Amino acid sequence: MATKTGYLKEEFRLFHLSDQRQWTCPYHYHDFDKITLFLQGQVHYDMAGISYALQPYDIVVIPSGCIHRPVITSDAVYERIIAYLSPAFLQAYAAKGCSLTPIFSQPGGTVLRQSLDTGSLYGTSCRLRQAWTYEGGPGKLLQEAIFSEFLIHLALAVQEKKIGSASDGRQNKKIQLVLSYIDSHLTQKLTIPIIARDCFLSPDYLMHLFKSETGLSLGHYITAKRLQKARRLIAEGRALTAVCYDCGFTNYSTFYRAWKKQYDLSPKRGSELADLDFSE
Structure with a gap:
């Protein structure tokens, strides 16, 4: 049974997870938009009738209400960066002239696969991962600053059609x-x-x-x-x-x-x- 796993009371949450276990997460959904930057592991992601085999630096885009689940198929390290985004957070970007809405244009969610044409986005993804080597307040500020840059590059890549959905999903x-x-x-x-x-x-x-x-x-x-x-x-x-x-x-x-x-x-x-x- 798919369940809702929580509520987002802040405008934004960003965190890094890394663990080792085989696990099929139950189907669930959120009342907020979610972006996952997949870094390593052996993982399938099921969303709205499509099952994606993730590759490093894939970007999993999950709009509010989209039923989804990750399926971790081995004991290899499963590493990812996850962001929870409220409507107020998206509106703040739009008010500054950077609409993030195109990122979440598919109600059923999607997996965006980076390529050579997404150089700035890929470089920012790498720096975002590295930002978690810093601790404390400076590390948190750096993570949030680079994630903001990541979102802008992602929005531009989607708008300019320099990044597309992974095509190897079972549909x-x-x-x-x-x-x-x-x-x-x-x-x-x-x-x-x-x-x-x-x-x-x-x-x-x-x-x-x-x-x-x-x-x-x-x-x-x-x-x-x-x-x-x-x-x-x-x-x-x-x-x-x-x-x-x-x-x-x-x-x-x-x-x-x-x-x-x-x-x-x-x-x-x-x-x-x-x-x-x-x-x-």
Whole structure:
């Protein structure tokens, strides 16, 4: 079963992890955008119906709500740099004339593979890794400064089409179609028969396929996506009743119960959500 692993209360978190263990992480998702710079190891990354075999310096881009999991296939060192980015963090860059939105343009996430054409980005990636040899306050400042440079080079590389998605992933185009359909019809009535009809699948096969590929039931996934949209709208100051209907809920009581079950708080107390677990 896919679960949400935490909440981002700050605008930004950056950290470096290195460990040795074979492990299949459970399917999960976040309420924030995430970027992983993969450095070494034997790892497959599963996202939205695609399984990628990672190569050193691949950049794993995971938008908010994207169901994903890393699968570590050996005891070799698994080293990565991970960043959690809030909407406020992205907005701050956009206000300064550097939009990071194109990086997260694919709702299902992707793995970006660096090449010779991404020289500045690759060089910054190497310096970012080296920055973790410094400790204390100076090291933290250096890591954050170089990561900012990394983001700018990444945004430019995506904009100028100097970096593209890795093409060696195993793809399940049926599940990709279903995920895309749900994302684009989130405010409308979504039932298994409707989704099955419009995606040219039988209802039974649709339910089995979705659960096997994502770890979630269709109903759970749709509700989670609607609640994520609700959190963004509430953060923008929208009235709760308007948010309820703008996110596809049929009435406020249904919205309230779903929110309370997911977050164990009322919608008005969303700022009190718990902190993150750095398990990936």
